[in-house]
Amino acid sequence: MQLGMIGLGRMGANLVRRMVDGGHECVVYDHNADAVSALTTEPNTTGVSSLAELAAQLSAPRVVWVMVPAGAITTGVIEELAGTLEAGDIVIDGGNSYYRDDIAHAKVLADKGIHLLDCGTSGGVWGRERGYCLMVGGDRAAFDHVEPIFATVAPGVDAAPRTPGREGEIAQAEKGYLYCGPSGAGHFVKMVHNGIEYGMMASIAEGLNILHHANIGKQDQQGDAETAPLSNPEFYRYDIDIEQVTEVWRRGSVIGSWLLDLTASALQKSPQLEEFAGRVSDSGEGRWTVIAAIDEGVPAPVLTTALYARFASRQLFEFGAKVLSAMRKQFGGHDEKSG
Amino acid sequence: MQLGMIGLGRMGANLVRRMVDGGHECVVYDHNADAVSALTTEPNTTGVSSLAELAAQLSAPRVVWVMVPAGAITTGVIEELAGTLEAGDIVIDGGNSYYRDDIAHAKVLADKGIHLLDCGTSGGVWGRERGYCLMVGGDRAAFDHVEPIFATVAPGVDAAPRTPGREGEIAQAEKGYLYCGPSGAGHFVKMVHNGIEYGMMASIAEGLNILHHANIGKQDQQGDAETAPLSNPEFYRYDIDIEQVTEVWRRGSVIGSWLLDLTASALQKSPQLEEFAGRVSDSGEGRWTVIAAIDEGVPAPVLTTALYARFASRQLFEFGAKVLSAMRKQFGGHDEKSG
Amino acid sequence: MQLGMIGLGRMGANLVRRMVDGGHECVVYDHNADAVSALTTEPNTTGVSSLAELAAQLSAPRVVWVMVPAGAITTGVIEELAGTLEAGDIVIDGGNSYYRDDIAHAKVLADKGIHLLDCGTSGGVWGRERGYCLMVGGDRAAFDHVEPIFATVAPGVDAAPRTPGREGEIAQAEKGYLYCGPSGAGHFVKMVHNGIEYGMMASIAEGLNILHHANIGKQDQQGDAETAPLSNPEFYRYDIDIEQVTEVWRRGSVIGSWLLDLTASALQKSPQLEEFAGRVSDSGEGRWTVIAAIDEGVPAPVLTTALYARFASRQLFEFGAKVLSAMRKQFGGHDEKSG
C-alpha cells in the first residue's frame, strides 16, 4: 500500500523502514527537513516539505500515519490534516495519545468525513527488528482497509509459540495487532499495557533492591533510639551477585520476561548501575491508568504504588516527609538523624 | 505505694515525678549517677547506685518499673533483676519492647517466681502533664496489685468526655489504663497503636503535601517526552496557607486529633519546616505491626505504605530506582532527566 | 444577617437552626414542601415555595446558601439562580461539590455579576451541636460580607485549646472557618481534608483488624501446600477486647482523635459490629484527592490504598482475583481452596 508518515523521530523513521521492507511505499514528512532527507535514502520513500504536498502525493483514499509527541503537537497536526485531507481518507495516530484526546480528535476529523484510527504502539527502540505490538481503535471499515500496513508493522505470528488450545486459522491477535473497539479503544488498551509495565518494572526493581541489601547484617548496627534495630543480623549476610541472578532467572523461572531480559542486559553492562541517579520519569500512561481505575471504582494498588515510587524517586514527597519529622519532634522530642 | 524506677531518661524521670505527685514513694536508679542525683531533689525520692541497693530499699513484694531502651539493654536489666529480686516481686517493663521479648523475659523471671508486666506507654514528652496511656499485659494478680500506680500515671477519667452510651461505674479503660491479657498483650496493643500512629501521620503528611503542590499549575510546564504533562494547569493555581488550614481543621472537622494539634503547632513555629530535611526515622513498632499483619494473613496496606514512605525518605530505594531507570533506557532509549 | 437556604436535608436544616440560634434570619426553600413546613416552626424562619419567591423575600445584596447534592443537582440550582438573582448577590455552595465544578459555576454566575463562594463544610450529623468547620473559596469581598454567617456556623474559638505559640488577636482559622483562596480553593481544601479522613479511618480499621485476628494462633493451622503456615502460633494467642482498647486510647495516647472517639462509641453499642456487612461506600472526595495527587505528580500511597480498600470491600477486584487464581492453576497446578 501507499502511506504517508508524519513525524520522523526514532519511532517514525523505524516504522517507515519496516513498512518499506514489507513492500509498502511511503511519503514522509517532518518539520525538520534534515530528518526527511535522511530517510529518503531508503527505497520507495519519497520526502515532502508540507502536509499539502503529502496529501497531493497520495492517492485517495489516503492513509496517513501520525507519529509525533502526544498532546498539543498531535492535536495541531490532526487539526491541520482536517483541513488538508478529504472525506474517506484515514489518519492513524500511532503516538502515545491519551485515549480521551482520540475521542475528541476523531470528532474533528469525522466532521470532514475523515476516519481516525488510534493505534497504541509498543516495542520501543527494538521494534524495528522485533516488530511493534499494535492495539487499534476507531472505525472498523477503516481498520480493515489499513490492515495490510498493520500486518507488516506487527511482529507476526512467529514471534511467539502458539498458545496451547488455539487451533485452526491464525487469529488477528496472534499476528501481533488487534482491533480493540471504537475510537480510543486502542490507546485505552495501550494505556493499561503501560500501567502493567510500571507494575512489572517495579516488581523487578523492588526485588533486586531487597537482594542488594541482603548483606545489611554484615554492617554495624546503629544502636540508638531513632533506629529500628535489626534483631536478626545473621539472616542478612549474603552478597548476592545480582547480575548473575537476573541471568539465571531468564531460563525456566516463572518470572521470565522481556523486562527481565533487558534488566539482565543493563546489569551486564554495568553491575552497579552507577551511571544512573535513580530519578525515574513517567510519561503519562501510568497516571492515566490509575485515573481509569479510580473512575471505574476498581482497586489498582500495585500499579498505583509503582507510579508513586517514581514520583518519590524525584523527591516529590519532601514537604510531606518534613511534616512527619516535625510531628515526631513534637510528640516525642525526636531530632532528625543526619544522613 | 513504694516503687523502684530503673532508667531516668526523659520518660523515666517524668514518670517518677508523676508518681510522687500522686503520693507514691520512689527509689530510683540509673547507670548515670548524675541522672540519679538530679532526680532526688524531688520529694519522696531516694537515689541508689545499684540494683542490689534498689532491692534492699524496697519492701517485699517489690515493684520495679524498668524504663530503658528496648532490645539488648532491657534484656540485660531483666536478667540482672532475675538474680536480684525475690519470688513474688513484680517487674514492669514500661519501655518499647517487642512483645515477643516480653514473652521470653517473662519466662526468665517466672523461673524465679517473679512476675513481669509489660506496659505499653504512650504520651511522649507530654505525658508528665497529660498523663500516659497504659496498655498492660502479664499476670492478672500482679496487675491488680500494682493498679494504684497505673491509676496515678494514667491521664484519668477527666481527660476525655465520656463515650455516649457508657453508664454507671467508670471502667478501667476510661481511666486511661487497661489490662489487655497475658504476657506480651500490653506491648502488642501498644505496637498496633503505633502502627495506627504511622498511618495517621502519613495521612496528614500526604494531604498537606498535596496542598503544598496545589500551585503547580502556576509553574511553567516542561514539554518534553520524559515528563507527563499537566493537562489542566487551571485546576492547580492555589497558594494554600497550610498553617492556617491545619488550625481551622482543629475545630469541628472530622479529622480533629492530637496529631493535627501537634502539626498545627509545628507549622505555627515554622510554616515551611525548613529546619527539617525530611529523613524520617522509625523505631520498630511500625515494622512489627506489619509483620503481625503478615503473620496473621490480614491486609494492612495503609499502615505498611506509611512505613515504606519513611524508608523511602531515607533513600533506601536508590538501587531499585536505578534499576527502573536502566530498564527505561533499555527499552525506550530514555535518558534520565537531571534533577 | 438575612440569608436564604436552598436544600433542607439533614445538613441544610441543621445549618438553618444554627444560624437562627445565632441571631440570623432565614428564608428557606426545598423542592419538598414538607421539609419547608417542618422547618418554619423555628423562630425567624420563613418558608417559600420557589426560588423566585426566595429572591423576592431577601434584600439586596442577597445571600443564598445552597445545600443540595453535588453534581447535576447543584449545577441545576446554580443555573436557575443565575436567572433569578441580581448583580451583587452572593451564592454559597456548602455541599460536597468537586472544586472543578465550582470554577465552572463561578463563571456562570459571574456572567450575571453574581458571586459564588465555595464552602467545604465538615462536621456531619454532629455539626448542629459542635459547629461546622468551614473552608471557603471565591471572591474575597463577598467572603468578608458574609463572614458573620460563617462565624455563627463555625464551632468558634472555644472548641479547642489555643495552639501553643499563638498569641494576641484570635485569627480567623481559630474560630473554625478559613478563607482559602480563589474559586474552588475551599472545596479543594475540603477535598484533601476528606482524603486525610479516608487515610485516618483506614489506619484505625487496619489496626483494629490486626487486633481482631490476634488470636489466630489458637486456631488449628491448616497444613496444606495452599496455605502459608503460621510458623509461630505462640505469638498470636491474645483475645483482645477491642472496645476497651479504643476507649483506653482516648486518653493520653498519640492517636487520640474524634474518629477514635466515634469508633469507641460504635463499639460500645455493638462490640462485634454484626449489623454491618463491611461494604464501604465512598462519595467522591477520596477519588478526587488521589486524582489531584496524580496530576500534581506527588505520591499519596496511604490515601490511595485507603480508597482502594473501600473499592475492594465492594468486591470490585473479583475478575482480577480470578486472573490470579487462573495463573496459579496454570503454572503450579494449584486449585482454588474453598472458602
Next chain:
Amino acid sequence: MQLGMIGLGRMGANLVRRMVDGGHECVVYDHNADAVSALTTEPNTTGVSSLAELAAQLSAPRVVWVMVPAGAITTGVIEELAGTLEAGDIVIDGGNSYYRDDIAHAKVLADKGIHLLDCGTSGGVWGRERGYCLMVGGDRAAFDHVEPIFATVAPGVDAAPRTPGREGEIAQAEKGYLYCGPSGAGHFVKMVHNGIEYGMMASIAEGLNILHHANIGKQDQQGDAETAPLSNPEFYRYDIDIEQVTEVWRRGSVIGSWLLDLTASALQKSPQLEEFAGRVSDSGEGRWTVIAAIDEGVPAPVLTTALYARFASRQLFEFGAKVLSAMRKQFGGHDEKSG
C-alpha cells in the same frame, strides 16, 4: 551420577524423570509406596521403602535430594537423614523452605559432617519439559560435586537467547542454575523471585480488571449520596475482548512474559474464568519477601500490596471494613448500601 530422591509428588517425580533422561541413576523413596512403584517403571530408577535402605543403595559420598513440603515435614526428613547418612554426604533441599530454616537445618547436618545445599526450584508443572531454574546456597565444594545434576535439571543455555554483551565461555547462570552463596542464599534468592512473581501477577491482574470494567459507562449510574458518581461515562464504553488482548501482547510488547503466556492460555480455555471464585492463596514466599524488606528497612510497596490483595481476596479485612462502615454511620449517619 547416582542420586537419591525423597518425595515423589508432582515435582519430585518430574525431577527424577528429567535426571534419568539426562543419564543419571536414581534411587527413589516416598512415604507413599504407590508413588514409589509408579515411578520405578522409569529406566535407571530403583525404589526403596526406607531412608536406611536409600542410604544403603547409594555409594558414598551420597547425594540425596529432598522434595517434600516445607516446614515441619522437611525438618523431620532432615533430622532423620542426620541419623542415617555419613560424613561427607550431601543433602539437597529442593522444596520451598524458608531460608532461615536452611540455616538451622545446615547446622543439624553439619554436626554430622553432612553438607546441605538449599536449592530454590522454579518452573512448576512445566519444569519437566522446560527445565527448572535453580538457585543454590550452601557449601561451595558440595555444590561443585553435585553440579552435573543441576546442569541436567536446569533448562540449559538454549532456553533463552544470549544476553547482548555476554561473550566467550557460557557462564553458570546462562545454563539456568546459580550458586548464590552460603547456606540459605539459594532459597533467599528464590524467595525474592516469588515476591517478584506476586508483583508481576498482580500487575497483570489489576490491568485486566481495569479492562474488564471499561464498559462501566454503559451501565446506569446510581445517583445517590453513597456512590461517587462517574462524571464522564462517555470515556468508559468499551467492551474489550480480554482474551485477544492478552494474546496480542504476547508479540512485540514490553510486557511479554511467561506469566502473560499463561494468562492468555487460561483465558483461551475460559474467557470469563467462571470456574474460579477469586480466592487467591499464598504459600509463604511472598510473606517472607516482605518481612525481608522490612528487616532490611527498604520499601517494597508493590510486592506488599500484591500480597495484601491476596489476603483481601479471602475476606480477611472483613472486621476492618465493618469498622469503616461503623465510623461512617457515626459521623455522617451513612447507612451501608446493600450489595
